[in-house]
Amino acid sequence: MSVPILYTLRQCPYAIRARLSLTLAELEFEQRDIDLRQKPAEMLDITQKGTVPLLVLENGDYIDESLEIMIWALNKNDPHNLLLSHTPHFFPEMLSLIARNDHKYISALEHYKADARYHNPEVPIYRKLCESFLTDLENRLSNHQYLMTDTLSLADYAILPFIRQFSHIERQWFRQSSYPNIKQWLSSLYQDPIFSKVMKKYPLWDNGRSTVTNKYNDLIMTN
Incomplete structure (x- = not known):
């Protein structure tokens, strides 16, 4: 194996974390997009856990927790000083x-997402639980451009996929919500x-x- 291999799922927020960190660290890796309903035997041979992201290192070791992948990647190379x-x-x-x-937050988010999908009456309850975390982020963003300081950090990229997911559950509600700083923060990161x-x-x-194959921030399709 010449480069690490990342098993990933495009819309999974944990997998988005992994792809973001490896790309921001400008590390070369092989990306394998999979379907969790038909998990590849090669992936299950590495670990029966069967979840994404799964990063298989050159020496055969693996990392199957998204935050651990982020920290591993940025400890390898952190050109944007995301670890501050x-x-x-x-x-x-x-x-x-x-x-x-x-x-x-993620526990409340999962309930909120499921209740909204099935039109359960508990939607406002779990949305409100999510909002306790969003309110904290909104306040942070009123003091500086990003979650920690006026520069991007690990925290921004680790939390982004899950705020993105919240914003997609009830899009009209979120558009009308009173989170101007979060909306601006999302917009600036989306435009990157x-x-x-x-x-x-x-x-x-x-x-x-x-x-x-992702090579130094330049994604190339190979067959």
């Missing part, structure tokens, strides 16, 4: 904010060419066919 290495006291705060996203690159749609990987 010049102000190391921010790192624990970033991890704390991401932990709130991962362990509290890197986001377009990681969200580009590719054919599903099929045992060596439809492979995407």
Whole structure:
């Protein structure tokens, strides 16, 4: 294996995290888009967990947690200083904010998404639970351009896919909601060419066919 291999799913927010970090770190990797209903045997041979993202390293080791992939990639190369290495006291705060996203907000988000899909009456309850986290982000963004400072950080990219998901559940409601700073934050990140690159749609990987090689931020389709 000459480069790491990433098994991914285009719309999965955890997988978006992984693609963002590997691309922002300007690391070369092979991207394999899969269908979770037909998981490749090659992927299950590595781990029976069967979830994405799954990053298989050159030495055969693997990482199957999205935040761990992000930190691994940025420790390899961090040209945009997303770990805020010049102000190391921010790192624990970033991890704390991401932990709130991962362990509290996402649970409410999953309920909200399911209730909205099936038109359950609990929609406003779980939306309100999500909003307690969004209110914190809105306040942060009133003090600086991004979640930690006026420059982008790991926290922005780790949380982005899940706020994006929230905004898509009830699009009309979100458009009319009073989160101007979050909307501006989302818009600025969406306009970044890197986001377009990681969200580009590719054919599903099929045992060596439809492979995407990401080389230093330049995605190339190979067959």
